[in-house]
Amino acid sequence: MAICAQCGNDYAKSFDVTFGGANYSFDSFECAIQKLAPECGHCGCKILGHGTDHGGVIYCCDHCARQGAA
Structure with a gap:
């Protein structure tokens, strides 16, 4: 079991991600995205x-x- 780096949940089916030389444990892809995914420089959505x-x-797209x- 590991503690999620984003939400703090202690979960038996957690997974680990190494990103930028740092190691993280997460309980869901949603938490991994919230913690690690870059944000669009225009609209702020997670990429x-x-x-x-x-x-x-x-940016998330050519429009942004x-x-x-501009």
Whole structure:
């Protein structure tokens, strides 16, 4: 059992993620996303796919990249 790094739940079916040299335990993908996924530089949503990078800022889509660069 491990304590979730996001919500603090102690869960028997937790999983571990190594990200940026740090190790984390999570009880769900939802918690892993909330803790580790980058946020869009325009709308703030969590980016679950590749996203798009423009000028060193990551965006969830081309629309947000155009809005953020404006």
